[in-house]
Amino acid sequence: MSLKTKLLLFVALSAALALTPLAIMLVKANWALPIRDISVGLAFFGMAIAGMQFLPIARIPWLSDVVELDKMYKIHHVVSASSVLLVALHPLILLLTSSVYYSGFLIIGGWIGLAGLVLIAITSIYRKQLKISYTTWLLMHDLLTLLIMVFGLQHMFKRNYYMRDPAMAAAWILLIVIWGGLMLYMRLIRPLILGKHPYAVSKVVEEGKDTYSVYLKPEGFKRPAFKAGQVAWISKGPSPFVISRNPFSYSGSTEWDEVRFSIKKAGDFTNTIPNLKPGDRFFIDGPHGTFDLKNERMQKGLVLMGGGIGIAPVMSMVNTIADTGDKRPVYVFYGDLNEETAAFDQEFDALKARMNLTVVKVLEKPISPEACKYKGYITKDLLLSTLPENYKELFYFMCGPMPMMNAMNKHLAAMGVDHAQIATEKYEMA
Numbered sequence: 001m002s003l004k005t006k007l008l009l010f011v012a013l014s015a016a017l018a019l020t021p022l023a024i025m026l027v028k029a030n031w032a033l034p035i036r037d038i039s040v041g042l043a044f045f046g047m048a049i050a051g052m053q054f055l056p057i058a059r060i061p062w063l064s065d066v067v068e069l070d071k072m073y074k075i076h077h078v079v080s081a082s083s084v085l086l087v088a089l090h091p092l093i094l095l096l097t098s099s100v101y102y103s104g105f106l107i108i109g110g111w112i113g114l115a116g117l118v119l120i121a122i123t124s125i126y127r128k129q130l131k132i133s134y135t136t137w138l139l140m141h142d143l144l145t146l147l148i149m150v151f152g153l154q155h156m157f158k159r160n161y162y163m164r165d166p167a168m169a170a171a172w173i174l175l176i177v178i179w180g181g182l183m184l185y186m187r188l189i190r191p192l193i194l195g196k197h198p199y200a201v202s203k204v205v206e207e208g209k210d211t212y213s214v215y216l217k218p219e220g221f222k223r224p225a226f227k228a229g230q231v232a233w234i235s236k237g238p239s240p241f242v243i244s245r246n247p248f249s250y251s252g253s254t255e256w257d258e259v260r261f262s263i264k265k266a267g268d269f270t271n272t273i274p275n276l277k278p279g280d281r282f283f284i285d286g287p288h289g290t291f292d293l294k295n296e297r298m299q300k301g302l303v304l305m306g307g308g309i310g311i312a313p314v315m316s317m318v319n320t321i322a323d324t325g326d327k328r329p330v331y332v333f334y335g336d337l338n339e340e341t342a343a344f345d346q347e348f349d350a351l352k353a354r355m356n357l358t359v360v361k362v363l364e365k366p367i368s369p370e371a372c373k374y375k376g377y378i379t380k381d382l383l384l385s386t387l388p389e390n391y392k393e394l395f396y397f398m399c400g401p402m403p404m405m406n407a408m409n410k411h412l413a414a415m416g417v418d419h420a421q422i423a424t425e426k427y428e429m430a
């Protein structure tokens with residue numbers, strides 16, 4: 001099935017499921033109490049889209065290359081915020097128009113569900129300020145989701161204004177089955193599948209200060225194919241049943257038997273990477289992501305811009321291009337702090353002999369003045385003086401800290417590069 005068909009199916013299915021309760025209500029409500037009907041309609045729509053959030057975050061392999069990961073998470077954030085607003089409007093409208101509806105046992109479930117939704121929103125937006133670790137937040141997110149579903153649905157079914165209609169009850173039961181199925185998939189079925197495909201560490205290589213490459217060997221199975229530029233969620237330890245997995249770009253060639261991830265120390269999980277031993281077990285949930293070197297827009301040549309550990313997906317692309325005998329011109333712009341943090345010098349040198357590769361390294365604060373020809377940041381002038389005349393026909397990929405990506409986007413816009421010729425990978429989606 002083509003990617004376009006999959007995307008259409010995904011959008012049509014999500015819209016149909018999210019809109020069905022509202023559509024049934026519009027057709028069947030007698031509008032005797034229009035204010036109440038409108039407020040309930042908003043809450044129904046809010047609950048339906050809240051539940052559909054399992055779809056974009058379940059990381060279903062069939063959808064893994066359909067929507068860009070950061071777009072998928074952006075959709076998740078926007079739709080979640082909208083669902084909180086829509087559900088909150090329901091009691092607000094009723095409270096403002098009548099006092100009859102604000103208390104009573106049947107309503108408590110609704111208030112608890114709404115409180116859960118608001119808590120999810122607050123802890124998601126202000127997680128870092130509230131100093132909640134990512135794993136704790138994920139656990140809270142799961143528990144609050146369960147609370148919202150249980151109490152929200154209890155309120156809807158117990159209130160029983162609209163659920164008396166068999167079509168409405170059937171629609172909600174169908175939604176509950178789908179949500180439950182997706183939750184079961186995420187928390188039980190997917191780990192069981194991953195458990196059948198363990199990987200073992202074959203080696204860990206220090207690439208630069210605080211950056212390590214981990215090579216993982218599939219244990220007794222042929223590893224799934226991936227595309228350069230794709231991402232996987234990985235977990236360490238004997239069991240695939242974990243609270244959270246961490247996302248990393250593949251940094252090795254698609255042609256190697258082993259997979260490689262290049263990881264910078266950043267916190268609880270990544271700090272343990274230097275202590276890994278050969279044979280340590282990993283589970284890999286992937287590949288995910290839409291980047292594909294075969295895309296026709298990329299055939300004239302590539303400009304790959306990596307900042308810091310954002311160089312990881314670039315390494316996968318250049319290694320794959322070299323291994324497949326691809327002769328496209330490739331320009332790599334690599335920005336890092338200094339000669340100690342910068343990685344992959346020798347690998348780039350070896351790759352230059354095997355492919356049409358130009359590497360421009362820029363160090364923000366080199367320790368020694370001779371360490372690098374270019375100091376500071378990647379500028380528009382540096383891009384223009386390095387790239388060929390037909391630079392507008394090349395395809396641009398960038399991955400790095402947000403300030404770097406914003407600066408690069410500005411340079412490319414000023415150079416007249418079409419937006420459709422640019423792909424970005426953000427490492428901040430949670």
Ligand SMILES: Cc1cc2nc3c(=O)[nH]c(=O)nc-3n(C[C@H](O)[C@H](O)[C@H](O)COP(=O)(O)OP(=O)(O)OC[C@H]3O[C@@H](n4cnc5c(N)ncnc54)[C@H](O)[C@@H]3O)c2cc1C
Nearest residue numbers: 134245246247248249263264266267268269270312427430
């Ligand atoms: C699509 C994508 C690709 C990435 N590729 C690479 C890569 O190739 N190499 C690399 O070094 N880093 C990569 N990262 C960043 C990497 O995932 C985080 O640095 C790492 O997960 C931090 O985990 P920690 O436990 O060490 O740190 P923590 O201190 O626990 O977390 C630091 C921050 O990392 C983020 N984070 C932590 N866990 C997760 C998670 N499970 N999912 C999403 N974000 C999380 C949170 O914003 C958190 O605040 C990528 C991130 C994304 C979103």
